[in-house]
Amino acid sequence: MVAAMFIWGISWPNAKITGQYASPDLLMFWRFTLACATMIPIMFFMGKKFTFPRTALKYVIIAAVCLTAYNYGYFKGTQIGMASLGGIIVPTLSPLVTYLLVVLIFDQSIRRKEILGFMIGILGGLVLLRIWEVDLQDLFDSGNIYFIFAAIIWTGVTIMTQKSREETDVINFSFWLYLFSAILAFSFAPKGQLFTIFTFDWIFWVNFLMISVLSLAIGTTVFFQTTMRLGSEKASAFMYVVPVTAMVFSVILLGETLPWSTIVGGSMAIGAVYIVNRQ
Numbered sequence: 001m002v003a004a005m006f007i008w009g010i011s012w013p014n015a016k017i018t019g020q021y022a023s024p025d026l027l028m029f030w031r032f033t034l035a036c037a038t039m040i041p042i043m044f045f046m047g048k049k050f051t052f053p054r055t056a057l058k059y060v061i062i063a064a065v066c067l068t069a070y071n072y073g074y075f076k077g078t079q080i081g082m083a084s085l086g087g088i089i090v091p092t093l094s095p096l097v098t099y100l101l102v103v104l105i106f107d108q109s110i111r112r113k114e115i116l117g118f119m120i121g122i123l124g125g126l127v128l129l130r131i132w133e134v135d136l137q138d139l140f141d142s143g144n145i146y147f148i149f150a151a152i153i154w155t156g157v158t159i160m161t162q163k164s165r166e167e168t169d170v171i172n173f174s175f176w177l178y179l180f181s182a183i184l185a186f187s188f189a190p191k192g193q194l195f196t197i198f199t200f201d202w203i204f205w206v207n208f209l210m211i212s213v214l215s216l217a218i219g220t221t222v223f224f225q226t227t228m229r230l231g232s233e234k235a236s237a238f239m240y241v242v243p244v245t246a247m248v249f250s251v252i253l254l255g256e257t258l259p260w261s262t263i264v265g266g267s268m269a270i271g272a273v274y275i276v277n278r279q
Contacts, residue, residue, distance in 0.1 A: 009245025087246020092125025124268030
C-alpha cells in the first residue's frame, strides 16, 4: 500500500506533463482503456474469472461515475494548476471527507486516536501547502478548485469499493470499473482526435504509461484491495503518504522548489498514517 501511494505521488507531475499534449476528455478515455487492458493479463496470472458483477453492479456503476469525474478534476487541475498542490490537496482532504461519510453511512463509532491521526494529517497537509502564504482566491484563479472537487468525488469511489467487498473480489471489481469508466469517458472524448494520442512523442508515453498502468491499473487496484480489507477510513489514511512523493517528484520533474515545510509536513502526514492504523 505504501508503494502504491508512492506511485500515486509520482503520478501528479506525470499528469502535469501529459496534460500539455491533449484535453482531459481524451486522456481520460485512453487512461481507462489502458488500465482495463492491463487488468486482463493480471486476471489470467492470478487465475481470476471474468465474472459479471450482477449483485455489485450498482456499486461498480456509481464508482465508475465518480472515478470519471475524479479524473477530469485530476487532469484539468494539473493542466492549469500546480501538480504539487494537487498532490497535497487531494490526499489530505479526501481521507477526512471519507472518514466522516463512513461514520454516517456505516454508523461507526469515532475513536480518539483516529480523530487525532486525521487532524495531524490535515495539519501536515496545510504545512505542505504553506497555507500561511496562499491566497484563497488563488485556489479558484489557478484552477486548484478542481483538486478540491476531485478530493470530494474520490470518496465515492472508496466507499463503493468497501460496500462491494461481499459481492465480488477486488480484481474483478477493478476490471469492470475501468471498463465502465472507459465507456463513460468515450462519450465525452473528441471523436475526431481520438487516435492523435499515437502521434505523441516518447516523453508523453513514458508519463502516460506511469499514470495509466502503474498508477491506475496497479496502484489503484492495490488501494481497492486494502479498502476491502481494512475499510474506507483506514485505507484512506495511507493517502497521507502521497503529498511527500508528489512534492519530491514535482521538484525533480517540474523544477519546483523544495521548502523546509515539505520535510515537516511530510513527517506529520506519515505520522498520521501510523496513528490511525496502529493497534
